[in-house]
Amino acid sequence: MQITERKDNDIVIYSIKGDIDINSSPQVRESFEKLVNEKAMKIVINLAEVSYIDSSGLATLVEMLKKTRGYGGKIRLSNLAAKVRSLFEITKLEKLFDIYDTEEQVCADFK
Amino acid sequence: MQEKDVIVEVKDLVKTFDGRTVLDGVNLKLRKGETTVIMGGSGCGKSTLLRHIIGSYVPDSGSITIFGKEITSLEESEFDKIRKKFGMVFQNSALFDSMNVEDNLSLALREHTELAEDIIKIMVKMKLELVGLRGFEKLMPSALSGGMRKRVGLARAIAMDPEIIFYDEPTAGLDPIVAGVIDKLILDLGKKLQITSIVVTHDMKSVFSVADRIAMLYEGKVIAEGTMEEIKHSKDPRVQQFITGSPDGPIKFFMDSGGYLEELTK
Numbered sequence: 001m002q003i004t005e006r007k008d009n010d011i012v013i014y015s016i017k018g019d020i021d022i023n024s025s026p027q028v029r030e031s032f033e034k035l036v037n038e039k040a041m042k043i044v045i046n047l048a049e050v051s052y053i054d055s056s057g058l059a060t061l062v063e064m065l066k067k068t069r070g071y072g073g074k075i076r077l078s079n080l081a082a083k084v085r086s087l088f089e090i091t092k093l094e095k096l097f098d099i100y101d102t103e104e105q106v107c108a109d110f111k
Numbered sequence: 112m113q114e115k116d117v118i119v120e121v122k123d124l125v126k127t128f129d130g131r132t133v134l135d136g137v138n139l140k141l142r143k144g145e146t147t148v149i150m151g152g153s154g155c156g157k158s159t160l161l162r163h164i165i166g167s168y169v170p171d172s173g174s175i176t177i178f179g180k181e182i183t184s185l186e187e188s189e190f191d192k193i194r195k196k197f198g199m200v201f202q203n204s205a206l207f208d209s210m211n212v213e214d215n216l217s218l219a220l221r222e223h224t225e226l227a228e229d230i231i232k233i234m235v236k237m238k239l240e241l242v243g244l245r246g247f248e249k250l251m252p253s254a255l256s257g258g259m260r261k262r263v264g265l266a267r268a269i270a271m272d273p274e275i276i277f278y279d280e281p282t283a284g285l286d287p288i289v290a291g292v293i294d295k296l297i298l299d300l301g302k303k304l305q306i307t308s309i310v311v312t313h314d315m316k317s318v319f320s321v322a323d324r325i326a327m328l329y330e331g332k333v334i335a336e337g338t339m340e341e342i343k344h345s346k347d348p349r350v351q352q353f354i355t356g357s358p359d360g361p362i363k364f365f366m367d368s369g370g371y372l373e374e375l376t377k
Contacts, residue, residue: 022224022271029227054272056226059233090303091237 003031011042011110013103017049020057028057032064041073042110046103048079058091065097076110078103116142118275118307119164124173126159133159134170135331141275146301146308148318151328152353152362157311160328161277164309165197166190177275195223198268198276198306202283204260206252206267212239213248216267223271238266242296258289265296269304276300278310282317294320315354319343327353329362 001018012035020028035043068075076098088094100106119141126134133156141147149157162168164175166182175182177193206215216235220226239245242262252260268276282290294317301308310321318325325342327335327350335342335350352360
């Protein structure tokens with residue numbers, strides 16, 4: 001699994017490539033902690049290249065959401081594959097997260 | 112259905128206990144995302160078959176292939192990697208009575224993963240929500256009804272996001288409504304999470320509620336295998352007798368009475 005980070009003005013965009021599962025989610029968490037420590041206010045997680053996310057991956061995103069909300073930051077998700085999106089629906093998390101079809105839409109909304 | 116979808120394949124499996132042949136050449140294929148019910152009367156070998164698939168028993172002969180690997184001769188450490196993809200729902204729920212619900216669900220995650228405790232807590236809430244028991248985290252198993260214990264057992268079985276769940280008599284000892292709830296959960300989890308399920312049961316209502324495919328085991332052999340409709344319309348009188356629960360038919364429940372009086376008086 002690979003995580004790349006880039007910036008669009010004050011927006012931090014994380015692109016994740018590969019499955020997020022019990023083995024890889026601690027790595028995702030570690031990267032997120034860095035953002036939380038920096039108190040990043042606008043975060044986009046692009047999941048275009050994630051074909052599967054298990055419950056540890058979902059829990060990692062939930063924890064990230066809790067922490068960013070704690071200091072007034074915002075985290076939004078984009079480009080979810082159909083299978084990944086259905087996992088958010090099954091676990092009712094689609095109501096918890098702001099989910100966008102494309103990264104451009106999130107960034108435009110943030111601006 | 113293409114052959115590549117088969118994730119468990121049992122071939123010519125034979126097991127004998129103390130001279131009694133319990134499995135007598137079992138052949139069975141389990142396909143990804145499907146719920147297969149193994150049905151049959153008490154003592155027909157269905158639980159023994161299940162224990163072979165999960166690696167608790169070694170067969171006398173035959174093979175079992177799971178995810179393309181032959182498991183009967185696999186090193187324990189190699190088999191452990193496959194076992195992590197299994198979830199197991201036991202007949203008696205098998206909860207640890209000294210641990211609360213949250214700890215019962217967390218145990219495998221703490222033992223087998225590097226996940227942080229905060230992440231595990233969130234996962235436990237998600238699993239309990241799936242079985243309708245969120246809010247029961249701090250209760251001890253002794254405070255739960257039989258049906259609730261069974262649901263906790265189910266939540267624990269999915270704690271590690273398994274690819275296959277094995278259910279051993281999941282509705283045994285439950286009232287019809289609670290049994291229906293468990294059947295619905297088995298169905299929901301299979302369909303929603305795309306989990307392959309193997310259910311061992313003799314509860315016919317449960318069989319026809321949850322099965323995509325059914326295999327009937329009798330005297331250590333699979334005597335019928337097919338979809339629900341194929342089994343319902345099977346011409347095999349043994350299958351029909353089992354479905355209708357008739358005491359009369361080719362399946363005998365009593366020993367031949369010959370020699371009874373002689374045995375009493377000898």
